[in-house]
Amino acid sequence: EEMEASRVEEVSNEYRNANKKAIRLSAAFVPLIRMAILCGFTATLLIGGKMTLDGEMAVGAYSVLVFMTQRLLWPLTRLGETFDLYQRAMASSNRILDLIETPVSLIDGDFDPKRKDVVQSSIKFEDCTFSYPGREVIFSGLNLEITPGSTVGVVGATGAGKTTLLRMMLRFCDPISGKVEWCGKGLEEWKLESLRSSIALVEQNVTLFPATIKENILYGKPNASDAEVEEAAKVAEISGFIDTLPEGWSTLIGEGGKRLSGGQRQRLAIARAIIKDAPLLILDEATSAVDNETEAALQRSIQKISNDRTTLIVAHRLSTIRNADEIIVLDNGKIVEKGTHDILLNHDGVYAKLWSVQTGSMT
Numbered sequence: 001e002e003m004e005a006s007r008v009e010e011v012s013n014e015y016r017n018a019n020k021k022a023i024r025l026s027a028a029f030v031p032l033i034r035m036a037i038l039c040g041f042t043a044t045l046l047i048g049g050k051m052t053l054d055g056e057m058a059v060g061a062y063s064v065l066v067f068m069t070q071r072l073l074w075p076l077t078r079l080g081e082t083f084d085l086y087q088r089a090m091a092s093s094n095r096i097l098d099l100i101e102t103p104v105s106l107i108d109g110d111f112d113p114k115r116k117d118v119v120q121s122s123i124k125f126e127d128c129t130f131s132y133p134g135r136e137v138i139f140s141g142l143n144l145e146i147t148p149g150s151t152v153g154v155v156g157a158t159g160a161g162k163t164t165l166l167r168m169m170l171r172f173c174d175p176i177s178g179k180v181e182w183c184g185k186g187l188e189e190w191k192l193e194s195l196r197s198s199i200a201l202v203e204q205n206v207t208l209f210p211a212t213i214k215e216n217i218l219y220g221k222p223n224a225s226d227a228e229v230e231e232a233a234k235v236a237e238i239s240g241f242i243d244t245l246p247e248g249w250s251t252l253i254g255e256g257g258k259r260l261s262g263g264q265r266q267r268l269a270i271a272r273a274i275i276k277d278a279p280l281l282i283l284d285e286a287t288s289a290v291d292n293e294t295e296a297a298l299q300r301s302i303q304k305i306s307n308d309r310t311t312l313i314v315a316h317r318l319s320t321i322r323n324a325d326e327i328i329v330l331d332n333g334k335i336v337e338k339g340t341h342d343i344l345l346n347h348d349g350v351y352a353k354l355w356s357v358q359t360g361s362m363t
């Protein structure tokens, strides 16, 4: 906690310094103006008073002068305040502009395939090598073909690169060598918008928005009808929960969905993926433990939605992918095992060992 606090402090300091400069200026400005006016006022009072007494100035002119200097005080102070606001706004807008101007290094292609072609074509990872900058290699010479309409399960130890594999599909990261092909074209040739709209993603740590339940589901397809939203929620098995809420569909879920449980968040994200109805569904199972009922609901939903589309599932609970058409086991940047659940169990390798640990049949 202390470390995190110091990290936040560091970032905040920069902003504070910019703000401090603005405050220092404005703090100096207002008293300076007041002082100047006070001096002017005193001078007018004394010199003008003497001149009036000496008969050099009319009493009327003198009173107008005194009155005028006082009138100056207010507009000049306002000017100082405006100046202060301007400085602060500049500090804030610089901060925002910095963020906007962060360069996007992704090169966008112009391949924009028709949905029916996407649905029918396979995804191929060819000889892919990948490592995050300055980190050790995650994949070396990875080859994988995902046939259209199939369900592929991915398992492997923590840090094996399962999430990274999914990220490559969405071009959140690109392979260093080798390529990922879909529809006969490398992903870098795709229009980014077409690529990402062809994929429905349920992340490991679900991203939800501080809006209502309905709005969060609609995010998958903004122009969906109420019936579609309800159907998606039903398949994701969250409609029962929504019905118990006093405010139902318009319940606000809070920042990042913190007013929902982990399992409810996941189901909401699945409803969103369902309504998006994309040719490829990618699901990165949450690592946190969920109860048996949630797990069973999750499996039923997956079963229903993976029926007529290509599905890629990273699973931590192997029972989730038990019925997958193919299961791949990642280890040390390579696919070490591949096959259906039954084949892999018979093979008696890494998967079989994981399975027996999870089902508790190992002593």
Ligand SMILES: Nc1ncnc2c1ncn2[C@@H]1O[C@H](COP(=O)(O)OP(=O)(O)OP(=O)(O)O)[C@@H](O)[C@H]1O
Pocket: 132, 133, 135, 138, 156, 157, 158, 159, 160, 161, 162, 163, 164, 165, 204, 287
């Ligand atoms: N943005 C990043 N920058 C640098 N290294 C990263 C980044 N994201 C992940 N890594 C590293 O890459 C490796 C693979 O990470 P990845 O998230 O793909 O693992 P995973 O198989 O999904 O693990 P888990 O089962 O815990 O979800 C890890 O060693 C991780 O530390």
Ligand SMILES: [Mg+2]
Pocket: 162, 163, 164, 204, 284
């Ligand atoms: Mg992961």
